[in-house]
Amino acid sequence: MPPVERRPDTDDSPAGGRPAPSADWWRDAVFYQVYVRSFADGNGDGVGDLIGIRSRLGHLAELGVDALWITPFYPSPMADHGYDVADPRDVEPVFGDLAEFDALLAEAHALGIRVTIDLVPNHTSDHHEWFQAALAAGPGSAERARYLFRDGRGAEPPNNWPSVFGGPAWTRVPDGQWYLHIFAPEQPDLDFTNPEVIADLEETMRFWLDRGVDGFRIDVAHGMAKPDGLPDMVPMEDTGLLDDHGPGDKRFDQDGVHAVHRRIRSVLDQYPGTMAVGEVWVSDDARLAQYVREDELQLAFNFKLLTADWSAEALRPAITHSLAAVARTPAPACWVLSNHDRPRHVTRYGGGELGLRRARAAALLQLALPGAVYVYNGDELGMPDVDLPDEALQDPIWERSGHAERGRDAGRVPVPWSGTGPSYGFSSSPATWLPMPEGWGGLTVEAQAADPSSMQSLYRAALALRRSAKAFGGEELEWLPAPDGCLAFRRPDGLVCLVNMSAAAVPLPEGRVLLASAPVGEGLLPADSAVWLTA
Numbered sequence: 001m002p003p004v005e006r007r008p009d010t011d012d013s014p015a016g017g018r019p020a021p022s023a024d025w026w027r028d029a030v031f032y033q034v035y036v037r038s039f040a041d042g043n044g045d046g047v048g049d050l051i052g053i054r055s056r057l058g059h060l061a062e063l064g065v066d067a068l069w070i071t072p073f074y075p076s077p078m079a080d081h082g083y084d085v086a087d088p089r090d091v092e093p094v095f096g097d098l099a100e101f102d103a104l105l106a107e108a109h110a111l112g113i114r115v116t117i118d119l120v121p122n123h124t125s126d127h128h129e130w131f132q133a134a135l136a137a138g139p140g141s142a143e144r145a146r147y148l149f150r151d152g153r154g155a156e157p158p159n160n161w162p163s164v165f166g167g168p169a170w171t172r173v174p175d176g177q178w179y180l181h182i183f184a185p186e187q188p189d190l191d192f193t194n195p196e197v198i199a200d201l202e203e204t205m206r207f208w209l210d211r212g213v214d215g216f217r218i219d220v221a222h223g224m225a226k227p228d229g230l231p232d233m234v235p236m237e238d239t240g241l242l243d244d245h246g247p248g249d250k251r252f253d254q255d256g257v258h259a260v261h262r263r264i265r266s267v268l269d270q271y272p273g274t275m276a277v278g279e280v281w282v283s284d285d286a287r288l289a290q291y292v293r294e295d296e297l298q299l300a301f302n303f304k305l306l307t308a309d310w311s312a313e314a315l316r317p318a319i320t321h322s323l324a325a326v327a328r329t330p331a332p333a334c335w336v337l338s339n340h341d342r343p344r345h346v347t348r349y350g351g352g353e354l355g356l357r358r359a360r361a362a363a364l365l366q367l368a369l370p371g372a373v374y375v376y377n378g379d380e381l382g383m384p385d386v387d388l389p390d391e392a393l394q395d396p397i398w399e400r401s402g403h404a405e406r407g408r409d410a411g412r413v414p415v416p417w418s419g420t421g422p423s424y425g426f427s428s429s430p431a432t433w434l435p436m437p438e439g440w441g442g443l444t445v446e447a448q449a450a451d452p453s454s455m456q457s458l459y460r461a462a463l464a465l466r467r468s469a470k471a472f473g474g475e476e477l478e479w480l481p482a483p484d485g486c487l488a489f490r491r492p493d494g495l496v497c498l499v500n501m502s503a504a505a506v507p508l509p510e511g512r513v514l515l516a517s518a519p520v521g522e523g524l525l526p527a528d529s530a531v532w533l534t535a
Contacts, residue, residue: 026215026275026298026372027332027475029066030463031116033376035340036073036095037081038414038434041427048414048426048433050096054104056417057111059445063380063456064463067114069217069277071340073101074120077127079186080396081412083118083219084125088204105212114214116275121201121260122220123187131188139177146197147188148180148226149173160232161251166400169251180230182223182251184396192224192260201260202267209271218264221278221291221300225256253282261296268298277301277334277372285325292331299334299372302326306336310349310358310528312487312501316479319369319487323477326371332475333371337362338379344411347385354528356382360458360517361499361530365487367462368497368532370475375459378415381443382455385410392435409434418446461515462532469514471495471534480509499530511535 034053042051050073060068072082073095082092091097108115124131130146137143139151150158157170157178170178171185180189190197205216227250234248261278268274277299280291291300302325304318322333337345337359349358359382366373388409395407413434417425420441423432441447448454466472474492482488485502488509495514500506505524511533513520518529525531 022273024298025114025273026067026277028370028472029114029372030064030367030466031067031069031277031372031374032060032063032065033069033071033339033374035071035377035412038412038426039377040415040417041423041429041432044428045094046423046427046429046432047094049094050091050100050104054100054107057104057107057113060113061111063460064467065113065375067116067214068108069116069374070118072118072120072219076125077186079125079184081394083120084123084127084184084187085120086125086127087129088120089207102211109212115212116215116217116277117208117213118219119201119205119216119276120219121190121192122223123181123183123189126186126188134179135173138175144177146191146194148191148230149177150180150230152176152178159230161230163400164251165397166402166405180226182220184400186396189226190224191226192256198260198263202263205264205267209267209274214273215268215275215277215298216264218261218276218278218297220252221261221297222253222257222280222282223251224260225254226251227254253280253287258290258293258296261291265295265297275299285321288325289329292326292329294330297331299331301334301336301374303336305366306338306342306345310362310501312482312485312499315365315499315501316487319477323370333369334374335366335369335371336374337366338376338411339374340376340412341408342411344376344378344383344385346382347410351384355384356455357518357528358501360455361501361528363455363459364462364515364517364530364532365497365499367466368472368489368491368495368530370477370491380456380459381415381445381448383413383415383443386413386434386437388413388434394434413437416440416444418444458515458517465514465532469495469534471514483507494534496533497530498525498533500525500527503527509533 037048039048040052040056041048042055073091074085075087075090075092076082076084091101105115134143134147152158157168161169163169165184169182172178181187182189233250275298278291278297280300282288291297302322304322308314308318326333346355346359349355393409395409397405397407414426414432414436419425422430422436424440424444448456471494476492477489480488480490483506486500488498490496496509496511505526508523508525514532516531518526
C-alpha cells in the first residue's frame, strides 16, 4: 500500500520543530501508543529504544496514525519499567540520549506525525535526588515536605491504605517515619500541596515543550491529591483494589487534583497546538467530566470500552456512557481497547481465531466512533497476550502480590516485525527482555503487509477511510434499530456502522459497503464481524 497522504495541517513542519498549530487537531486524532521497551530495538541489547522507534516511523506513517504516545524513557532504576522516574528531564541510557530523542522528534514531525510523551507527576523514583535528600534530611525537614512522610501509629503505618501493586501503601524508614507510595515502595508519592512540587512539574513540562513535543499523557491523572489527614478507608472490604477506584477509595479522584490540572493546562496554553490526555480511572460520568472542563485537560481516557465484555448488552452502555461523560464539556470522547496495563483485547475476547475475529470487528467499532482513538502497539497486528513462564515475569505486581497475581507482562511482549523465529526482527539479538514465542511468523509486520486480508491491512484501510471519507464528520452518533446481539449507529455525515456480536449472520443495512472486517457475500454480515456503509 502506498504511504497515506498526511493531513494538510501537519505538512511542511520545520525540521525539529512542532507541526504547524491547528485548532484542536487532537479531537479526532488516532494516537499510537509506543511501549518503548517492546516496540523496536535499535542497538541489539534486546530492549526497545529511541533508535528503534526512529527506524520504524515509516511503518507508522504507512499505517496512517496522526500522533504517538511514547511511554517513559527517562532515567530510571526500572522498578516499574520507567514509571519510577529518577530524572524527568533526561533520557535513560538504555533508551538513548537527548540528541536521539530530538532526532526522533524531528523525523516524526517531518512525516506529519505528532509526538506526545508520558508525564509521571504523582510520584518519583526512590533514586530521585529529592527523595535521597529527604531520607538524609530527617523528620520535619523541607526536603521531606516534598513527599508524604508521616509518623506511624506505634508499629503500624499511618493509615490502612493498600498499594495498588499489593501490600501496604507505606514503607518505614530507619528513623521511624513512614512514606506513602500508592504503587511500589520504589515510587514515593509527591505532596502536591507543596509549591516546589507543582513548580517542578511545570519546569518539566516546559523542558519538553521547548524541545517541540506536542503534548503529554498524564499518568495516574486522578491521583495527585490526597485528603486532609490521610484518613483510613472505611470499610476496607468495600474499597478493594478496583480499577475504577470508587468513591470509598481515598487514594484517588480527590477534588484537589483539579487544581493540579488547571496548572498543567495553564502551561499548555502557552504552547499553541499542544494537549494533554489524562489516565483517569473513575466510573462516574460526572466525575470524569470534571477532568475535561474548559481549563483542565483536553482529553481523558474513558476505559469503559476497554473493560466491556464482547456483547451488545455491554458495549452499547459503554459507548453511551462515554459520550454522556463529555457531552457538556469541550472535550470529545477518547476510545481505548488495549494498553500496556491491561490484557490485550484479542485475548479478552476469547483468544485464538475467535478473539482475532472479534478484535477485527472491534477495530472498526472503535474507529467509527466520534472522537480521539488510542491504538496500542501490536493492536494493528492482532497480537495476543503471551503465557510467559514464571521466571520471565518482571512486573512488580508479581512479587508484591506474593506471586498471587501475574501482573501485566503478558501484554508487553515485543512487537514482531519480520522473519520466522524469535526475535522476529525486533532486535538483532534472539534474546529479548521478555521472551517472544515460537510460531509468530505469520503475525509479523512483514508477513501481514503482503496479505490484503490481514489485520494490519484492515487497520491501514480503516485509517485511510477515517481520514479521507466525508462520512466520518461530526461528534455525535444516532443509534439505529439492529438485530438482536448487534449494534448499529449512524454518524451525522452518513457513516453507518453495524457490529454483529450474535452467533449468526445478519442482513446488511442498505448502503454502499466501505469496509468490512469479514467477507460480506450475499448481503449478510457474519457473526463477530463489523461493517462500514454509506449511502
